[in-house]
Amino acid sequence: MPTYLLAIDQGTTSSRAIVFEKCGDIVAVAQQEFRQYFPRDGWVEHDAMEIWQSTLNVCRQALEKAGLTGADLAGAGITNQRETTVIWDRASGQPIHPAIVWQDRRTAAVCSQLRSRGKESLVVERTGLLIDPYFSATKIAWILDEVDGARARAEAGELAFGTVDSWLLWQLTEGRSHLTDATNASRTSLFNIHTQRWDDDLLALFRVPGALLPEVKDSAADFGVTASDLLGGAVQVAGIAGDQQAALVGQACFERGMAKSTYGTGCFLMMNTGTEPLRSENRLLTTVGYRLDGVTHYAVEGSIFVAGAAMQWLRDGLQLISHASESTSHAERVGAENSVYMVPAFTGLGAPHWDPDARGAILGLTRDTGIAEIVTAALQSVCYQTKDLIRAIRNDGARLQELRVDGGMVVNDWVMQFLADILNVPVDRPRVTETTALGVAYLAGLQTGVYQGLDDISAMWEREHRFVPDMAPGLRESLYAGWEDAIERIRHS
Secondary structure (H helix, E strand, O other), X not given: OOOXXXXXXXXXOEEEEEEEOOOOOEEEEEEEEOOOEOOOOOOOEEOHHHHHHHHHHHHHHHHHHHOOOHHHEEEEEEEEOOOOEEEEEOOOOOEOOOEEOOOOOOOHHHHXXXXXXXXXXXXXXXXXXXXXXXXXXXXXXXXXXXXXXXHHHHXXXXXXXXXXXXXXXXXXXOOXXXXXXXXXXXXXXXXXXXXXXXXXXXXXXXXXXXXXXXXXXXXXXXXXXXXXXXXXXXXXXXXXXXXHHHHHHHOOOOOOOOEEEEEOOOEEEEEEEEOOOOOOOOOOEEEEEEEEOOEEEEEEEEEEOOOHHHHHHHHHHOOOOOOHXXXXXXXXXXXXXXXXXXXXXXXXXXXXXXXXXXXXXXEOOOOOOOHXXXXXXXXXXXXXXXXXXXXXXXXXXXXXXXXXXXXXXXXXXXXXXXXXXXXXXXXXXXXXXXXXXXXXXXXXXXXXXXXXXXXXXXXXXXXXEEEOOOOXXXXXXXXXXXXXXXXXXXXXO
């Protein structure tokens, strides 16, 4: 029986494919960046066909590096940037509009109107989400309203909607599968997380025709088979999960109270709350953590829109660094007691503030401020934003004893130590930090019999390093007070 698993990890700035062995070790990786489009202030778009082509390219490259073909795989899984919205023609498979990215804020006014009409309580109760441009529903309606004839065609069943997982699955199966999983469905504002069904009241509220929507399955399920000529053999697609939920699985956070934080383009902290949803009173999100064998496991989540993207901005926008790795030497030179604060609200603030109108700022500048202080402030901003989330979780009554971390930024020891210091909890970095891809590989392996259950996966998790808090309480409080002041200034300027 084949035991190799292919993980398709389609992210906000790049598409990756990773081939894993059964033990969780990486065999081969391929990655390709793609273009970001910013047509107006607060708007973010992708070319959906470029997403597809880059995904196909990296799958082929990873298999070639591994010396394998599709026929050698037990199965494949798809994990994806969530909430990003694609609508395409069912007959041609062509998108009718650029993909609207999760970071996009163009529907902020619509969301404000819905809140003013008192509709947020319904949305929170059914979906666990707030009304915000972040989620897919208002993006769908915007496309249907703006593209000539789209709404009528959608109602006639000629168009299909999907988050990126559904879009890729459609392309991989040449239109045979229009499916998603419960984690991605739970991020649309259209899915009732209690009944696990698309909700007619929400479809009416957001003006989304039900004919657009994919069928929702468990996170480990039979999602169809790829066209045999794409990857050198037909491959069973057997796992799908949104990127943050996939990382929850990859970090083996299967017990209530276990939490992980992923540091990629954005930062997303997710805590397993078990088989009963926990409604946050502190503007965190209640969401589906994963659904297996028809049993839904819930999570509470805090979403930070800009983490690694801040470093990308310093590199590409300001050209203060040529590579993200340079940030470490800058931070070591400046140290933790940095009086400069960067609030990277490039597309508004996420949890727990949920302020789509906020914009970024650098505060505390003096005559002797240089590149090193600004770069360090960008790194620290990620940790301060995480503390905002941890404080909200604690105010909801949950207790965090440790935090498992993953994503591109966690290779930076300085950042991880500052994170542990500012949170005042141990931070655990796993041996395999590609936990988003690993999680969806695990899901595919569960479905195809490579793994017999979650205990098999838990047994494979290994800690590579634990960062233990080592900061004086007074300094921790002083630094965070400076951050809180910076947040207040940009929200009320």
